[in-house]
Amino acid sequence: MTDMSVNTLKAISTKELLINAAVRQFHHKGFQKTRISDIVGEAGVAQGTFYLYFKSKEEIFKNICTEHMNLFQKVFQETEILFGGKNIDEIRGNIHRFLKKLLAVYKENLHVSELLFREGVGHNDLFKEINEKFFMEFITLIREHMRRDIPSARFRLTDVETVSVFLFGVFERSAFYFMMIQKQFDTQRLAEQMAHFMLNGLQLNITK
Amino acid sequence: MTDMSVNTLKAISTKELLINAAVRQFHHKGFQKTRISDIVGEAGVAQGTFYLYFKSKEEIFKNICTEHMNLFQKVFQETEILFGGKNIDEIRGNIHRFLKKLLAVYKENLHVSELLFREGVGHNDLFKEINEKFFMEFITLIREHMRRDIPSARFRLTDVETVSVFLFGVFERSAFYFMMIQKQFDTQRLAEQMAHFMLNGLQLNITK
């Protein structure tokens, strides 16, 4: 009987094999130093097979990054209220919960996260595009949530545009620093401190 | 005697010629795509001459970056009081003044700044080293100033280590975003908003 298997044990396609191999190799050696031959070697297919699925090393990289960005987007989409709440504690709780989720995604896909932030933007059009897209999408998502959750009257001294960049900076550089450089940290505590800092920075702690 | 010298018009050394050419080329093409031949071509010297001064493309890059980092360090060193002051307004003024100087250095050396932040860290040992060094030095400098200027009692909920990363994130990502991606902004206003956000984030606005 050829029924491949009772349920969801799906055979891994060659394309998936290549993507998985590429993630591992990019993580191990970095994008620049990874040769196509490393990827196909890891995937266990022939050199030419790579070109059946991707035009170049750039393309498979883009593929991987785009997929990854979607994970972050999903966290934003699944979050009903981010910067709002009935009182300070609830607001802080919301921010905190959100940041924990974000950090978790970051951590669970550390390999790819690292790729996205470590691999330079350079002047390489590919990286420039990917990296700027990521940056833009991220702050746009933050901005939308801010507009939705915070009365605009709040923003007397600062504008939403700028502040969303600040928040992104706090999150992204911290994630990068603690996960990539320090390599040891307490997610729970980091999220707490971040929430605290953001709450104050945005002055959401002040009674109306 | 040719009149090329009367006073301080010192002849540019071949080494300087190469460094200037490298900065221009790295900025134009990015590190990866810049060939030694591009650098010597721009500098107007022969291919082999490069190797009289630098062991490799990596070395000249490192050279450029280190020089650049020193500029930032100097701003920190020249700053007496950063997070302190007799009252909120004075504190904010200090932070503001400091950030303006930092942004100015960033802007004046945009070419090299861009190199430092755009060129990926990759897994290339060189970039990893340079980039992490920059990161570490920057937050260390912030941390020292915080320890010097802020009573430790302030840090109940957050620790200085972490918060210094937050501040770095706010500054660095903003500078990157507004100067490299958006390419237009108001330094004065950006510094103000950043000072405001940091002040609140650190809760330095709360009376003891």
Place this chain on the structure above:
Amino acid sequence: MTDMSVNTLKAISTKELLINAAVRQFHHKGFQKTRISDIVGEAGVAQGTFYLYFKSKEEIFKNICTEHMNLFQKVFQETEILFGGKNIDEIRGNIHRFLKKLLAVYKENLHVSELLFREGVGHNDLFKEINEKFFMEFITLIREHMRRDIPSARFRLTDVETVSVFLFGVFERSAFYFMMIQKQFDTQRLAEQMAHFMLNGLQLNITK
């Protein structure tokens, strides 16, 4: 039964599909640049199918060329008298008629003709073989007709061997030049001038 058959609408065999596709592709891209994948793509069959009918790209090319040469041969065979006639005008008429037919075959199968003359002979054994074979057969046919139609006494100063090459040269280079390079010409007039030139060149215009 599907109505695709009622009468003589015979289904095109896969082999024919491939040959037609190959002619189009060879004409479009030339032999060297045409890939097997182009041919099967044009024919609408799978990659592997090609090898059920032809051992290689060379083989299908040879196949096409041989077929084509037969068309020219037929013109020679169908010609009773080429270089003969009761008087000058009749001779010229015979040559003229013959050349018109030859040019017509050339023109009607321009795609393949072009292949035969454009595709280099190179040192590729395949082309060498095909091209030399074409050359040899052509001049042999001319020679036979000359021997049949012209009293050998005519050839005092020239030998049939050599003159047949001259005639081939006149025809073939003209056809190539006017059809492939200039791409516009008057068949009737070209045949006339060619007949005229050949007649004189061979001195068939001189009374015995």
Place this chain on the structure above:
Amino acid sequence: MTDMSVNTLKAISTKELLINAAVRQFHHKGFQKTRISDIVGEAGVAQGTFYLYFKSKEEIFKNICTEHMNLFQKVFQETEILFGGKNIDEIRGNIHRFLKKLLAVYKENLHVSELLFREGVGHNDLFKEINEKFFMEFITLIREHMRRDIPSARFRLTDVETVSVFLFGVFERSAFYFMMIQKQFDTQRLAEQMAHFMLNGLQLNITK
């Protein structure tokens, strides 16, 4: 003493080394089958050296062909009177002398001549360009000489344009056939017969 040598014993430049090697290899294997590595191997230089002088295999080929075409042009230029003369014998003598020179150039540079005519025009832009250029230049040179030497009244039944193509065909296909395919022939006799055929073909043998 470094004076390289008393007189014209000039050192062969690397570029010349490559060209000579390329001619030999192209002749031996044909253009398509010759690899850059064959050329540099024959020349005794490194792979990369090739690219210091030529962008590609195509370029060196073009280089060789253009050089070769100039040799033919020179024969035309050095010929004062081609199709003219005081009487038939003188005309025939002029044509004969010219053809002998042309055949001699062809023969002396047999390797390159073969390249030009064997290597197909294909649909390769390079070959198309080179081959058509050669064709055009050749017939243009013939035409100019015809216009100069022959009273236009002669051309009642034929036009110079067309006839020049005929003459080219006679010469070129003969040279190709006897030198490349048959590989043995008598230059003197071939030139004689060709002169004879052309003279008659053009009807220059008819008293005005």
Place this chain on the structure above:
DNA sequence: GATGAATGAGGCTTCATTCAT
């Protein structure tokens, strides 16, 4: 110090051909 021609390892990419289904 300065030159720049020469080197040659290294990696990308193509594509004819095979073979299990």
Place this chain on the structure above:
DNA sequence: TATGAATGAAGCCTCATTCAT
């Protein structure tokens, strides 16, 4: 017969680095 994914040999080209002058 027909399929088309997979193969892998083959060759091009780049460019950091060397070295004789």
